[in-house]
Amino acid sequence: MLKINEIYHSIQGESTSAGKPCVFVRLTYCNLRCTYCDTEYAFYDGKDMSVQQVIDEVEKYNCKLVEVTGGEPLVQMEECLELMNKLCDLAYEVMIETGGSLSIKEIDPRVNIIMDLKCPSSEMEKKNLYENVQYLKPIDELKFVIGNREDYEWTKTILDKYNLYGKCEILFSAVFGELEPVQLVNWILEDKLDVRFQLQMHKYIWHPETKGV
Numbered sequence: 001m002l003k004i005n006e007i008y009h010s011i012q013g014e015s016t017s018a019g020k021p022c023v024f025v026r027l028t029y030c031n032l033r034c035t036y037c038d039t040e041y042a043f044y045d046g047k048d049m050s051v052q053q054v055i056d057e058v059e060k061y062n063c064k065l066v067e068v069t070g071g072e073p074l075v076q077m078e079e080c081l082e083l084m085n086k087l088c089d090l091a092y093e094v095m096i097e098t099g100g101s102l103s104i105k106e107i108d109p110r111v112n113i114i115m116d117l118k119c120p121s122s123e124m125e126k127k128n129l130y131e132n133v134q135y136l137k138p139i140d141e142l143k144f145v146i147g148n149r150e151d152y153e154w155t156k157t158i159l160d161k162y163n164l165y166g167k168c169e170i171l172f173s174a175v176f177g178e179l180e181p182v183q184l185v186n187w188i189l190e191d192k193l194d195v196r197f198q199l200q201m202h203k204y205i206w207h208p209e210t211k212g213v
């Protein structure tokens with residue numbers, strides 16, 4: 001059984017699939033507590049569903065892009081891996097959004113992994129599982145959510161230290177309400193970084209605190 005917080009159909013707000021219609025499967029629980037978390041409602045609430053029940057629900061939307069998210073979906077590792085594997089078998093384009101503190105080693109290679117490495121201002125930096133970077137594939141995306149200049153400098157250090165440029169897509173986001181997007185963009189341009197800046201599109205389409213979008 002999986003504990004599922006919500007399943008809904010919306011527009012993908014982040015990543016290189018931003019703007020595409022997508023079904024989101026939000027799993028309950030998270031092992032982290034980031035300072036800027038906007039999905040605290042997924043920490044505990046949810047209902048028990050079998051993998052097949054989740055697939056049945058996803059199929060109702062007639063949409064081939066599916067994102068498995070949380071909370072932290074890999075807290076429910078075994079069933080989460082099974083769900084993604086079965087969705088891939090059914091020819092869904094599957095993405096997972098994970099916080100980077102739990103192993104991504106066993107994820108089906110057909111899945112597009114969007115993995116965070118948590119910056120210092122999240123106060124979860126010490127939870128980063130750096131061995132995960134060796135499992136990132138060219139189709140995957142590594143995301144840094146940057147709240148201030150210290151986070152930005154830290155991110156550059158990590159990208160160099162682990163030789164991450166060119167390994168996969170590198171995404172830079174500004175913490176919503178903390179760092180002005182224009183400031184982050186200016187830093188990227190000044191330093192000529194080969195990264196992709198992104199906005200959380202859904203926070204501009206809907207009110208930033210709207211759930212289920």
Ligand code: SF4
Pocket residue numbers: 030031032033034036037038039040070071072099
């Ligand atoms: S990993 Fe995501 S869901 Fe978990 S506390 Fe951090 S921002 Fe919230």
